[in-house]
Structures are given as C-alpha cells and as structure tokens.
Amino acid sequence: MTDNINPLVEMKNISISFGGIHAVENASVDLYPGEVVALLGHNGAGKSTLIKVLSGAYRRDGGDILINGAAADIRTPRDAKKYGIETIYQTLAVADNVDAAANLYLGRELQTKWGTLDDVAMEANTRKVMGRLNPNFKRFKEPVKALSGGQRQSVAIARAILFDARILIMDEPTAALGPQETAQVGDLIKQLKQDGIGIFLISHDIHDVFDLADRVFVMKNGKVVGNARTQDVTKDEVLGMIILGKVPPGATPGPGAMKVS
Numbered sequence: 001m002t003d004n005i006n007p008l009v010e011m012k013n014i015s016i017s018f019g020g021i022h023a024v025e026n027a028s029v030d031l032y033p034g035e036v037v038a039l040l041g042h043n044g045a046g047k048s049t050l051i052k053v054l055s056g057a058y059r060r061d062g063g064d065i066l067i068n069g070a071a072a073d074i075r076t077p078r079d080a081k082k083y084g085i086e087t088i089y090q091t092l093a094v095a096d097n098v099d100a101a102a103n104l105y106l107g108r109e110l111q112t113k114w115g116t117l118d119d120v121a122m123e124a125n126t127r128k129v130m131g132r133l134n135p136n137f138k139r140f141k142e143p144v145k146a147l148s149g150g151q152r153q154s155v156a157i158a159r160a161i162l163f164d165a166r167i168l169i170m171d172e173p174t175a176a177l178g179p180q181e182t183a184q185v186g187d188l189i190k191q192l193k194q195d196g197i198g199i200f201l202i203s204h205d206i207h208d209v210f211d212l213a214d215r216v217f218v219m220k221n222g223k224v225v226g227n228a229r230t231q232d233v234t235k236d237e238v239l240g241m242i243i244l245g246k247v248p249p250g251a252t253p254g255p256g257a258m259k260v261s
C-alpha cells in the first residue's frame with residue numbers, strides 16, 4: 001500500500017513488565033502518514049501500556065522505536081513531543097474554567113512586544129485551527145466546561161495540532177461520548193488524516209473504530225495477535241482475533257496468534 005515511504009512510526013519487539021508481569025511482550029506495530037491504525041483488544045490486553053511507551057510515559061524494557069525510519073530516543077513525554085507525538089487521553093486534559101484559546105495556549109501563552117498576553121493573536125490562531133478541525137464550533141468565548149464532550153475533544157485535538165503533532169495517539173477517545181459526539185470525533189479524525197497526520201486509535205470496542213481505521217492491530221495478553229487492513233477482513237474476523245486469538249486468512253499473524261496444530 002505505502003511501501004515506497006518510511007513508516008512514521010515503527011515499534012519493534014517492545015516489551016515491558018511490571019513486577020514480573022509481562023504487560024506487553026514482543027509487540028510490533030507501525031503507522032504511516034495519513035493513516036489511522038486501530039489498536040484493539042480486551043481491557044488489560046496491553047494497548048495503553050504499549051502506547052505509553054511511545055508517548056514517553058513508560059520506559060520499555062526492550063525493543064526499538066523508529067520515527068521516519070530513524071531510531072528514536074524516547075524516554076520521557078518531553079522526548080515524545082520532540083518527535084511530534086501527542087496523546088489525547090480518555091480523561092481529557094483540558095482546563096475547564098477558561099476558554100478554547102486559553103486551553104490551546106496553556107503554558108505557552110503568546111505575548112505582545114510589551115510583555116502582556118496577546119489575547120487577540122491567541123484567539124485569532126485558535127479560530128483558524130478550530131475552523132479547520134471543526135467548522136461548526138462557535139463557542140470561543142465560553143469556558144470549556146460549558147462545551148459538549150465532542151467539542152471538548154476538538155479543543156484537546158486542536159491543542160495537539162498547535163504543537164505540530166505528526167503522530168496522534170487517541171486512547172479510548174469516545175469512551176465517554178454519546179453517538180452524535182462519537183460521530184463528531186470521527187469527522188475530526190478524517191480531517192487529521194487528510195492533513196497527513198498518523199493516528200493510533202485505541203479501543204476495546206471494535207464498533208467504535210473499524211470504519212475509521214485503515215488497519216487494525218489486535219492485542220491479547222500483552223501480545224500482538226495479528227494485524228490486517230480493514231478492507232481485507234470482516235468485523236467478525238477481527239472479533240475472532242480479539243476473543244480467541246484466531247487469525248483469519250486476510251491478516252498477518254503476530255507472536256500472540258493462537259497456534260493451530
């Protein structure tokens with residue numbers, strides 16, 4: 001599909017354990033520019049742990065991370081940001097009492113040449129970014145707590161975009177949202193894809209992500225069961241990977257695939 005370009009991200013043979021328990025074992029995943037890769041599996045499968053290795057929240061015990069084909073030294077969240085990696089967690093890190101612009105510029109406020117806050121520039125830039133991401137968004141003057149879940153989500157994503165995210169990690173982004181807001185987040189993801197951003201979309205629910213994903217990786221008990229292009233497999237086949245570890249013909253098996261004898 002995209003053989004002629006380097007993957008944005010390659011995680012190779014990643015392992016990490018907590019007190020002797022293998023949370024992630026020998027897991028390999030990759031992601032191309034403009035691609036949505038879903039990471040699926042039951043709760044406790046190791047999805048968040050694997051992705052926290054990429055975001056610098058956890059240090060891996062073994063394995064390699066390559067960004068644009070070159071070895072990446074990611075040990076802290078700050079390292080990850082240097083590589084354009086941003087994470088949107090289920091528990092959104094937005095500041096409730098201030099408006100969208102203040103959230104986008106939290107901790108990196110723009111200043112005028114007199115050293116005062118440049119509210120005009122911050123709001124103008126916020127309108128530009130939000131206008132691209134979510135053209136229906138109009139509530140620039142309201143504190144973020146007054147917004148719907150989907151609107152808050154778009155503020156969090158806009159903040160990541162403003163940080164020049166090239167790689168976006170969304171861990172269960174729609175877990176707390178209703179159907180309409182989930183659809184809204186889907187629209188955001190399609191927009192980001194068009195901008196060439198690569199997205200890891202993590203979910204325990206295949207129905208949330210299958211239609212958005214170009215490829216899926218399934219994890220079970222800390223191992224990758226297999227991966228497939230969504231066009232090559234059915235939802236039921238992916239469910240078979242999630243529940244049984246059974247890899248269908250259209251998928252590539254990983255170290256966690258059920259052994260058939």
Ligand SMILES: Nc1ncnc2c1ncn2[C@@H]1O[C@H](COP(=O)(O)OP(=O)(O)O)[C@@H](O)[C@H]1O
Pocket residue numbers: 018022023041042043044045046047048049050
């Ligand atoms: N900080 C931690 N300390 C100890 N165990 C952890 C920690 N983080 C995750 N785990 C364990 O690692 C395994 C994988 O968890 P997690 O990556 O959160 O799964 P998922 O995101 O697929 O639901 C679980 O058994 C979990 O209890």
Ligand SMILES: [Mg+2]
Pocket residue numbers: 047048049171
């Ligand atoms: Mg998780």
